[in-house]
Amino acid sequence: MAGLKRRFPGDGIVGEESDTGESITFDSTNPNGRNWVIDPIDGTNNFIAGLGNFAVCIGLLDAGYPVLGVVYDITRDQVYSAAKGHGAWLGTRQLHVLETPISDSSMLMLTSNLLTNGRAPQWANRWLSQTQMKARILGSAALEAAQVAAGVAHGAVTVNGKLWDIAAPAAIVLEAGGVITDLSGRDVFPFDTTRYQGAKVPFLAAGRAAHPSLLREIAENP
Numbered sequence: 001m002a003g004l005k006r007r008f009p010g011d012g013i014v015g016e017e018s019d020t021g022e023s024i025t026f027d028s029t030n031p032n033g034r035n036w037v038i039d040p041i042d043g044t045n046n047f048i049a050g051l052g053n054f055a056v057c058i059g060l061l062d063a064g065y066p067v068l069g070v071v072y073d074i075t076r077d078q079v080y081s082a083a084k085g086h087g088a089w090l091g092t093r094q095l096h097v098l099e100t101p102i103s104d105s106s107m108l109m110l111t112s113n114l115l116t117n118g119r120a121p122q123w124a125n126r127w128l129s130q131t132q133m134k135a136r137i138l139g140s141a142a143l144e145a146a147q148v149a150a151g152v153a154h155g156a157v158t159v160n161g162k163l164w165d166i167a168a169p170a171a172i173v174l175e176a177g178g179v180i181t182d183l184s185g186r187d188v189f190p191f192d193t194t195r196y197q198g199a200k201v202p203f204l205a206a207g208r209a210a211h212p213s214l215l216r217e218i219a220e221n222p
Contacts, residue, residue, distance in 0.1 A: 001013055001015060001025065001036075001038065004036055005027075008034070008036075010033070010034070011033070011034040011035065011036055012027055012028025012029065012030060012031075012033065012034070012035035012036070012193070013025055013026075013027045013028065013035070013036045013038065014026055014027075014028060014035055014036070014037045014038070014163060014164065014193055014196055015037070015038040015039070015040070015164060016038070016039045016040065016162065016164045016198075024197065024198055025038070026195070026196060026197065028193055031064070031192055031193045031194040032063050032064070033062070033063070034060060034061070034062050035060070035061045035062075035193050036058065036059070036060055036061075037057075037058075037059040037060070037061060037163055037164050037167035037168070037193075038057065038058050038059075038164060039055075039056070039057040039142070039164035039165065039168070040056060041054055041055075041056065042054060042055045042056070042057050042071075042140045042141060042142040042143070042164070042165060043055060043138070043139050043140030043142075043143065045112075045139060046139045046140065051139065052074075052075035052076070053075075053138045053139050053140050053143055054074060054075070054139075054140055054143075055071050055072055055073050055074060055140055055142050055143050056070075056071075056072040056074065057069075057070070057071050057072075057142045057164060057165070057167070057168035057169070058070045058168055059164075059166075059167030059168035059169075059170070059171055060167075060171075061167060061189075061190075061191060061193065063190060064189055064190025064191045064192060064193070065084075065189050065190050066084075066167055066168075066170040066171035066174065066189060067083065067084040067171060068082070068083045068084065068171055069081065069082050069167065069168035069169060069170065069171030069172045070168055071142045071143065071146050071168050071169055071172060073143060073146075078090060078091065079091060080095070080146045080149065080150070080169070080172050081172065082149075082171045082172040082174070082175035082176070083171070083175070084171070084175065086175070087175055087176075088149050088171075088172045088173070088175035088176035090150055095149045095150050095151065095172070095175075095176040096151055096176050096177055097148055097149060097151055097173070097176045097177045097178040097206075097207040097208070098148075098151050098153075098154055098207045098209075098210065099177075099207060099208070099209055100154075100207070100209055100210075101209040101210055101213060102133070102154055102155075102209075102210045102213040102214065103133075104132035104133065105132075105133075105134070106133045106134065106153075106154040106155075106210070107133070107134040107135075107136060107147075107152060107153040107154065108127055108133055108134065108135050108136070108153060108154060108155050108156070108157070108214075109135075109136055109137070109138065109144035109145070109147055109148070109153045109155070109156035109157070110124060110127065110128070110135055110136070110137050110144075110156075110157055111137070111141060111144070111157060111158040111159045111160065111161065112137050112138075112139045113159060113160045114159055115159070115160070116159060116160075121159075121218070121221065121222055122221035122222060123217050123218045123220075123221040123222075124157075125221075126217070126221055127217075136153070141156075141158040141161045141165040141166070141169070142165060142166075142168060142169045144156040144158070145158070145166070145169035145170070145172070145173055145203075145205040146169055146172060146173075148173055148176075148178055148205045148206060148207065149169070149172045149173045149175075149176035149178060149205075150176075151176075154206060154207055154210040154214075155204060155205065155206035155207070155210050155211070155214045156204070156205045156206070157183070157202075157203075157204050157205075157214075157218075158202060158203050159183070159202050160200055160202070161200065161201050161202060161203060162198055162199070162200065162201055163191065163193070163196055163198075163199075163201050165201070166180070166188065166201055166203050167191075169205070170188070170189065170203075170205070173205045177207070177208065178205055178206060178207055178208070179204075179205070179206055179207070179208055179211045180203055180204070180205050181203065181204055181211070181215070182201075182202055182203055182204070183202045183203070183204055183215075183218050184215075184218075184219070185215045188201065188203055204218070
């Protein structure tokens with residue numbers, strides 16, 4: 001974070017952890033300007049347990065829109081990246097979301113914390129209990145959304161995410177031709193970072209053909 005402040009002194013910074021690790025970082029005087037959104041470890045529980053699904057996430061919001069994102073899959077040494085107008089990439093391979101609709105062979109990524117008001121939604125129960133579509137839980141919202149950008153999964157749902165879980169992968173999904181909305185279909189961006197202190201940001205990342213079907217599933221099975 002200190003490096004970003006030296007290089008871009010006028011930019012704001014929002015992060016899951018402060019330099020001491022005892023609080024979040026919110027150092028932004030202009031929510032409508034450029035604000036870096038950082039998650040030092042997305043998938044902290046995996047990291048602590050020794051499960052190799054965790055990532056470093058760095059995103060840039062400009063006027064509330066994701067214009068740059070980097071998701072570094074640490075244990076696989078893979079870098080997902082995107083900048084507005086320059087495409088989405090995994091290393092040197094350009095990424096594109098799946099353009100096909102949902103089918104029995106579709107892979108769907110699910111957030112590890114599915115509880116809303118103390119219960120799991122019925123759409124999650126449906127996806128986990130059937131044997132056609134392939135539900136997967138990685139324990140890292142950023143890596144799950146990156147699978148949509150990479151054309152691996154048709155969709156990824158995060159129920160209890162925060163801004164730092166979505167800012168970086170959103171830039172990658174959007175540049176790969178995908179869609180990012182909340183779970184009711186409303187746009188997440190532009191995002192107002194004014195005094196952001198960790199409010200939940202549920203989101204659905206999907207290909208354009210799959211997105212309406214997934215929204216319908218979520219709406220009809222609350």
